[in-house]
Structure formats: C-alpha cells, structure tokens
Amino acid sequence: MNxxxxxxxxxxxxxxPVIARGEGAYLFDTKGKRxxxxxxxxxxxxxxxxxxxVVEALKAQLDSVxxxxxxxxxxxxQEQLAELxxxxxxxxxxxxxxxxGGSEAVESAIKMARAYWVQMGRPxxxxxxxxxQSYHGNTLGALAAGGNRWRRALYEPMLYQRPRVSPCYxxxxxxxxxxxxxxxxxxxxxxxxxxxxxxEKVSAFIAEPIVGATAGALVPHENxxxxxxxxxxxxxxxxxxxxxxxxxxxxxxxxxxxQFGVVPDMICMAKGLAAGYVPIGATLVHNHxxxxxxxxxxxxxxxxxxxxxxxxxxxxxxxIKYMQQHKLVERSKKMGEELITRLREALHDHPHVGxxxxxxxxxxxxxxxxxxxxxxxxxxxxxxxILGETAFANGLIIYPMGGTLDGRRGDHVLIAPPFIITxxxxxxxxxxxxxxIDATVAKLR
Ligand code: PLP
Numbered sequence: 384m385n386x387x388x389x390x391x392x393x394x395x396x397x398x399x400p401v402i403a404r405g406e407g408a409y410l411f412d413t414k415g416k417r418x419x420x421x422x423x424x425x426x427x428x429x430x431x432x433x434x435x436x437v438v439e440a441l442k443a444q445l446d447s448v449x450x451x452x453x454x455x456x457x458x459x460x461q462e463q464l465a466e467l468x469x470x471x472x473x474x475x476x477x478x479x480x481x482x483x484g485g486s487e488a489v490e491s492a493i494k495m496a497r498a499y500w501v502q503m504g505r506p507x508x509x510x511x512x513x514x515x516q517s518y519h520g521n522t523l524g525a526l527a528a529g530g531n532r533w534r535r536a537l538y539e540p541m542l543y544q545r546p547r548v549s550p551c552y553x554x555x556x557x558x559x560x561x562x563x564x565x566x567x568x569x570x571x572x573x574x575x576x577x578x579x580x581x582x583e584k585v586s587a588f589i590a591e592p593i594v595g596a597t598a599g600a601l602v603p604h605e606n607x608x609x610x611x612x613x614x615x616x617x618x619x620x621x622x623x624x625x626x627x628x629x630x631x632x633x634x635x636x637x638x639x640x641x642q643f644g645v646v647p648d649m650i651c652m653a654k655g656l657a658a659g660y661v662p663i664g665a666t667l668v669h670n671h672x673x674x675x676x677x678x679x680x681x682x683x684x685x686x687x688x689x690x691x692x693x694x695x696x697x698x699x700x701x702x703i704k705y706m707q708q709h710k711l712v713e714r715s716k717k718m719g720e721e722l723i724t725r726l727r728e729a730l731h732d733h734p735h736v737g738x739x740x741x742x743x744x745x746x747x748x749x750x751x752x753x754x755x756x757x758x759x760x761x762x763x764x765x766x767x768x769i770l771g772e773t774a775f776a777n778g779l780i781i782y783p784m785g786g787t788l789d790g791r792r793g794d795h796v797l798i799a800p801p802f803i804i805t806x807x808x809x810x811x812x813x814x815x816x817x818x819x820i821d822a823t824v825a826k827l828r
Contacts, residue, residue, distance in 0.1 A: 400412040400413070400414065400416065401413040403415075404432075404433070405420070405428075405431075405432025405433050406431075406432055406433050407431040407432060407433075407801070407803060408420055408421075408431050408432075408800060408801050408803065408804050408805075408808050409432070410432065410780070416778065417778060418775070418778050418779065418780050419778060419779050419780065419800075419808065419811060419812055419815065420432070420780050420800065420801070421779055421780055421781050421798050421799070421800045421812050421816075422780055422781050422782035422797055422798060422799050422800070423654075423658075423659065423799055423800070423801060424659065425596065425628075425654070425782060426595060426628045426633065426654055426655070426745070426782065426797060426799040427654045427655065427658065427659040428658055428659045428801050429631065429632060429633065429654075429655040429658040429659075429702070429706075429711075429715075429801060429802055430658045430702060430705060430706070430711070430801055430802065430803060431801035431802075431803045431804075432801075434705060436701060436704075436705050437658070437660050437698060437701045437702060437705060438660075439701075440697050440698065440700065440701035441660060441661070441694060441697060441698055441701070443697070444460060444693055444694050444697035445694065447693075448693055449693065449694060450692060450693065450694075451693065452688070453686075453690045453691040454686075457691070458691065458693040458696065459693075460693050460696035460697040460699070460700050461479075461481055461691040461693065461696040463696070463700050464479065464481070464665075464696045464699045464700050464703070465478070465479040465481075467699075467700065467703050468665065468667060468703075469667075471637040471638070471703070472637070472638055472650060472667050473638060473640065473641055473646040473647070473650075474646055475646060475669045475670050475671070476646070476647075476649070476650055476667040476668065476669050476670075477669075477670055477673075478667065478668040478669075478670070478672075478673045479665050479666070479667055479668070480495070480665065480666040480667075480668060480690075481663065481664070481665050481690055481691045481692070481695070481696060482663075482664040482665065482666070482687055482689075482690055483662045483663060483664055483687060483689045483690075483692070483695070484653050484662050484663070484664045485519075485520050485625075485627035485628075485651065485652075485653035485654065485664050486519075486520030486521055486522040486525045486664075487520075487522070487664050487687055488520075488627060488651035488652060488653055488664035488665055488666045489519045489520045489522075489524070489525040489528065489589070489623075489625060489627070489651050489666075490520070490522050490524045490525055491651075491666045491685060492587070492589070492623045492649045492651050492666045493511045493524045493525070493528060493587070493589075493623075494524075494683075494684075494685045495649065495666065495668060495672065495683065495685075496508075496511060496586040496587035496621050496623065496648075496649070497509050497586055498683050498684065498685075499586075499621065499672045499675055500586050502675035502676065502681060503675060505583075505619075507583050507584060508583065508584060508585060508586040508619075509584065509586050510543070510545055510580060510584050510585050510586060511524075511527075511528045511545075511585075511586055511587045511588070511589055511623070512528070512545050512546065512548060512573070512576055512577070512580075512585060512587070512588050512589070512620075513528040513529050513530055513545075513548070513588070513589045513590065514530050514548045514549065514550045514551075514590055515530040515532075515547055515548065515549060515550050515789070516530055516531070516550040516552065516594060516597045516598045516601075516786075516787070516788075516789075517529050517530045517531065517550065517589075517590065517591055517594055517597055517598075517625075518530075518531045518534065518591075518595070518596045518597045519589055519591075519625050519627075519651075520627070521534065523538065523541055523542060526538060526542055527542035527543045527545065528545075528589050529597075530547065530548075530550075530597075531596075531597045531786060532786065532789055532790050533785070533786045533790060533791055545576075545580065546575075546576035546579045546580055547576070548572050548573050548576045548588075549568075549569045549572040550569065550594065550598065550601070551569045551570065551601070551603040551604055551607045552569070552598065552601060553603075553604060554601075554737065554738045554740070554749065554757075555757060555788070556569070557569060557572075562604050565604070567604060567606060567607060567610045569604075569607065570604075570606075570607050570610035570611050570614065571610070571614070573588060573611060573614050573615075574614045574617075574618075577614070577618050577620060582618035582619065582620070585618065585620050586620070586621060587620060587621035587622070587623050587648070587649075588611065588614075588615055588620050588621070588622055588623065589623040589624075589625055590608075590611070590622075590623075590624065590625065591624075591625045591626070591627075591628065591629065592608070592624055592625075592626060592629055592634075592638075592639035592640040592642070592643060593628075593629050593634055593639050593741070593742055593745060595628035595629065595745070595797060596628070596782070596784055596797070597784065597786060597787070598747070598787055598795065599740070599747025599748065599749055599784065599787060599795030599796065599797055600740050600741035600742070600745050600746055600747030600797060601740065601747065602740055602741065602742055603643065605643070607643065608640065608643035608644065608645045609643070609644055609645055611645070612645040612646075621648040621649065621672075622645070622647040622648050622649075623647060623648065623649045623650075623651065624638070624639075624640040624647040624649070624650045624651070625651045626638055626639060626640065626650050626651060626652045627651055627652055627653045627654055627664070628654060628655075628745070628799075629745060630650065630652035630653075630654070630655055630656065631652065631655035631656055631702075631703075631706070632655065632706055632711060632712035632715045632743070632802060633655055633715060633743055633744060633745050633799065634715070634719075634741075634742040634743040634744075634745050635712065635713075635715050635716030635719055635742055635743030635744075636712065636716070636743075637712055638650060639742065642742065646669075647669075648668075648669045648671070648672060649666055649667060649668050649669065649672070650666070650667040651664070651665075651666050651667075652664065652665050652666075652667065653665070655702075656699050656702065657695055657698035657699045657702055658698075658702045660698040660701075660702070661692075661694055661695045661698045662695060663692070663695035663696070663698065663699055665699075706802070709803075711802040711803070712802075714802050714803070715743040715744045715802045716743050718744055718802070718804055718806075718809065719741065719742065719743035719744045719745070719746070721806060721809055722744060722746055722798065722800070722804075722809050722812075722813075723739065723741055723746055725809055725810065725813045726739050726746060726748065726798075726813060726816075727739055729813050729816075729817050730748070730817065730820075733820065734754060735750050735751060735752065735754070735760075735820070735824055736748060736749075736750060736751075736754075736820075737749045737750060737751035737754060737757055741798075744799055744800055744801075744802060744804070745797070745799050746797070746798040746799070747795050747796065747797055747798070748795060748796050748798070749787055749793070749794070749795045750766055750767070750770075750794040750795065750796075750820075759787070759788060759792050759793045759794065760794055760827075762785065762790070762791040762792050764827055765785065766785075766794040766823065766827065767783035767784055767785050767794035767795065767796060768783060768785070769823050769826060769827070770783055770794075770796060770819060770820060770823040771783030771796070773819045773822050773823050773826070774815065774816065774819035777815050777818060777819050777822075778815065779812065779815040779816060779819060781796045781797070781798055781816065782796060782797035782798075782799065783795075783796045784796070784797070798812070798816070800812065
C-alpha cells in the first residue's frame, strides 16, 4: 500500500505510477516513462494531450467567469455548444441538457423519458429497457438499464427489474444465425421483451450504437437499428442512443448512430465531448419531447449543481472547433481504416485472436482459447487483465475488459487512440500490442 496517499478507488492496496504530463498521443509518468495512449483512459482523449488551443480557451473562460448556477444564469459557451451540437446531430435533436459525465447523461435521459410520457398523459410508462452486454453507467438508474452482469452483481437488489434483451453480436449470434441470412432475431427480441412487460409500462429502449466497454467495439448488423426504430415506434417507446463512448467523431462520423440510418429521440454523450480537458456530459433531446414542456408550469423535475458549467462548455466548444479546423472526424475514419487493416495483417492468424472489429478509431479485439470453437479463456486466467498490465509495462495503454459473454467470461480489449495519431504511431501501437499479446499467452502457459 502507498502510505503517502489517501485516495481510494478500487481498494487501498492498488498503487499507480504518478502522471507527470501529456503530449499528443503520449503520457509521461514522474519517472520519465513514456506511454503510447491507445485508449485515452476509457475512450476519452479524442484530441490527444495538451492541445494549446483547448488550454487557451479554458484559460480565457476562467478570466471571465468560472461558475454561475443554471437556475440563475445561462452562459455563452453552453449556448454556443448547444448550437454546435444541434448542427452536428441527426435531425431534430436540437436541445442539449448539459451535465458532468456519461452516467448523469443517461440518468437524465431515463428521467426525461418518464417526464415525457407523464406530459403525454401516459404516467404508467416508466421502464427503460437495455440489452445484455451493454453498459450505460454506474449510477443506479443507468446500471439497471444496462446489462453488464459483473458490474450489476453487487447492487442487484437495488436495481429495478426488467426483461433481458439480446445483444446484436454477430460473431457469437445468440440465435445461432449467420448475419448474411438472419432475420434480425436479435432486434425482434426487443419486441418480445416489450410485450412481456407490457408496452403500457415501457418508456424507452437504450442502446449503444456500437457497444464499447462490455463487448469491445461490437458493430451491429447494418439493418439492426432500422428494425429497432420500427419496434419502438410500434409500441410508443422512445429510442435513446447511448453515444457516451462513440459520440463526437470516435467512429468516423460525428455520431455513430448516423451510420445506421435512424434518428433516435435522445442521444447521451460525454467522454469525447470535452476530450478529457474537463468533465462534461450531455443529453441531446428531440424537439418533439421538448415541445411537451409547453408552459411555465411544466418543469423537468431533475438537475445537478454543475449543469451547464461554463468551463466544461468552453472546453466542448474548443474541442469541436479544433476538430472542424483540423478535419479530425474524417481523420478518425481514415486512420481507423489504417488501424484495423494493420491489426488484421498482424493478427489474422493468431491462434487466440477470435475477432477484430470496429469503426473509425474505435477498434476491439476479442480473444479466445480456441479459434475454431470460439471457446473463451477460463475467467480465472484473467487474460484481459494480464494483457492490459503487460501492455502497460511495455509502454502501451489499451482498455482491457472481461465479461464479453456473460458474468466474467470472455476477454477483449478496446483500442481507441486520439484522432491525431500518425501512421508511424499506429505501426508502433500494433508492434507493442502483438508483443504484449504473445507475452501474455506465454505467461499463461
Ligand atoms: N455509457 C457508456 C456507453 C459508457 O461507456 C460509459 C462509461 O464508460 C457510461 C455511459 C458512463 O459514463 P461515466 O463513466 O462518464 O459516468
């Protein structure tokens, strides 16, 4: 235990190197060790570290005002950020509710869905349904909507119960179908769940357009979300796209859901929105929901102290402008293609690499004990954790996760470097990754 520190996260015995500075795609600790940051923490650092334009925008905001409560004032950066997001998001999502992170954005959406149906004269509609192998945040509402069994387990008695819905997981289709010939049984599973609980109770369905932490950049069948939209419309269920990880260019378009041809009723975002420079989250809300708040007596009964924080919003504006000026969303698409090609070249015949997938600079690798049977490693081996630690020791930071299948079974990593990554850095990333995978396999023998 490090007796000099009183910070507590996982447990008091976990110690970490001390961060000293960041520069572009690299982080440096106080001992001078350099790390290639290939996941931006938990898919946060979209621009890379220490971008002067963003730092200057934050300083300028601090020179005018650091904070004024949203119940008393609006502030220019949040108005400007809302305007920018309305321009970039799919049609009609013209209203932004700014909070401090992803879980708050999801909680706000869950409550907004409830408030909407109450305004619509349907107060019995309250339940938000999510899928298995999904993660929507660690606060109780968001955890209940999500289907990450491992994260839920300790808190299960405190979570509202809802029917389970299949993920769209073509590599391991829950219905044993081939994606080229399936009838989208996984999407129809939502209809089954809505009917099981009763459509009169269901307010919304929440899904990540491309599943991140729980499944390793799981790209859905190209028609999946169209069918989901139809089912939601059939039963008066709102569709919430959780773009906390995928939002703002990460998958090669400003919003990942745009790639699947539907407009959701709400979008939750966070991480990439201020790219880690300060904490922020947002729930983008469609006009038709906001229109139900049609007089001063209709209030959305919710809120957090730091909503619409001027510094957070200023960072968001600076990040979007920087991305626009440097065409970073296009770059995320292009460099993402480079990354996935290089990963496939290096790992396509690796005996323990089952699947390599993703869009833009949001890539996942799923590991298996046996490629032919797709049998996973035993959870006790903690393959993903050892791989993450080995890569870290080698100066490469990736995002390892277990529980791709259910409970703790299944291992994958997310690779999500900053959009400014160069081809040479991608080459180095792949080299260090292959070295780390091989060392991990050797350790397990
Ligand atoms: N939703 C998704 C898809 C996420 O990946 C995360 C975090 O990883 C969250 C919500 C929760 O965000 P936060 O950790 O900022 O509360």
